[in-house]
Amino acid sequence: MADSVHIAGGAAQDRNHPATGAPEKVVVADPPPEPDYPRYRVEPGEPARLGERDPDETEHYRSKKDVAGELAAARKHIGQLQARLYAEHHRSVLIVLQAMDTGGKDGTIKGVFAGVNPQGCQVWSFKAPSSEERDHDFLWRYHQRVPPAGMIHIFNRSHYEDVLVVRVKSLVPETVWRGRYDAINDFERQLTDSGVTLIKFYLHISRDEQRKRLQSRLDDPEKHWKFSSNDVAERAYWDDYQLAFDEALTRCSTPYAPWYVVPANAKWFRNLVVARTIEDTLAAMDPQYPPAEPDLEKVTIPA
Ligand code: ATP
Ligand code: MG
Numbered sequence: 001m002a003d004s005v006h007i008a009g010g011a012a013q014d015r016n017h018p019a020t021g022a023p024e025k026v027v028v029a030d031p032p033p034e035p036d037y038p039r040y041r042v043e044p045g046e047p048a049r050l051g052e053r054d055p056d057e058t059e060h061y062r063s064k065k066d067v068a069g070e071l072a073a074a075r076k077h078i079g080q081l082q083a084r085l086y087a088e089h090h091r092s093v094l095i096v097l098q099a100m101d102t103g104g105k106d107g108t109i110k111g112v113f114a115g116v117n118p119q120g121c122q123v124w125s126f127k128a129p130s131s132e133e134r135d136h137d138f139l140w141r142y143h144q145r146v147p148p149a150g151m152i153h154i155f156n157r158s159h160y161e162d163v164l165v166v167r168v169k170s171l172v173p174e175t176v177w178r179g180r181y182d183a184i185n186d187f188e189r190q191l192t193d194s195g196v197t198l199i200k201f202y203l204h205i206s207r208d209e210q211r212k213r214l215q216s217r218l219d220d221p222e223k224h225w226k227f228s229s230n231d232v233a234e235r236a237y238w239d240d241y242q243l244a245f246d247e248a249l250t251r252c253s254t255p256y257a258p259w260y261v262v263p264a265n266a267k268w269f270r271n272l273v274v275a276r277t278i279e280d281t282l283a284a285m286d287p288q289y290p291p292a293e294p295d296l297e298k299v300t301i302p303a
Contacts, residue, residue, distance in 0.1 A: 041258050093281070094153050098157065098245070120151060142159040163248050168240045202261050
């Protein structure tokens with residue numbers, strides 16, 4: 001029997017037999033590694049180092065097909081855990097989604113939450129604040145949308161915009177936005193202390209991937225509605241945004257409200273990482289159905 005050669009991903013490879021020198025083909029696939037979602041977490045107290053994280057990462061998966069079974073299972077499990085969370089009516093979950101323009105926030109919501117009862121889940125999208133919102137402290141509008149007991153809320157953009165676009169476009173003086181990192185950490189600490197579990201995702205795409213996605217919105221008439229010249233204008237600030245994200249993720253990834261940097265050039269892999277992170281977080285919360293009324297077995301339903 002020929003010696004085996006270890007090939008990541010299991011691609012066939014030509015080689016010469018080490019002893020006889022005869023040409024041969026050997027394929028030995030690596031066993032799939034255990035899901036390792038904490039590798040995408042920004043360790044509290046350590047720099048996020050966005051520039052060193054690969055937006056093209058897909059682990060050992062090669063295509064959408066490879067993740068289909070695992071994604072479907074994760075979605076189903078999220079649905080089951082969400083039903084318990086809703087029935088328990090005690091704690092709640094806040095999912096924060098941030099990304100560069102075209103980063104895939106909408107697609108992630110669609111792709112991950114398909115199995116969740118809409119009654120227990122709500123999406124809040126934050127645009128530029130209204131004049132009423134601007135008349136309040138910056139956290140006011142977000143605090144009102146924090147999930148109550150039993151609910152999962154998704155923030156499509158969030159309070160982080162106030163240290164992202166606000167910083168990049170100098171919408172307030174630096175002394176003001178600089179003070180917000182601590183304010184955000186205090187806010188999130190307070191939420192955690194009152195039973196809200198936060199999971200924060202930065203969907204990490206490359207500059208070139210953004211170009212492709214903008215181009216496809218131009219090329220495909222069905223995507224024209226998604227095209228915004230403003231996204232093209234904002235693209236000029238790519239480096240400034242990356243810097244702002246880097247600092248926000250570094251300063252605001254805490255043990256109680258961690259940030260995850262999700263490789264997001266491949267949409268299917270992005271959905272898998274987000275789904276399994278939510279699944280694992282919900283499973284660790286271990287929500288329980290409340291106790292039933294006593295003596296249920298003695299109850300008969302009148303005809
Ligand atoms: P879509 O996927 O539909 O494009 P979107 O989240 O990009 O979704 P848009 O209406 O295109 O929605 O953009 C919302 C805009 O609101 C963004 O440019 C964002 O920077 C801006 N915005 C969000 N929060 C704030 C804030 N606190 N201050 C100023 N601008 C904000
Ligand atoms: Mg937009």
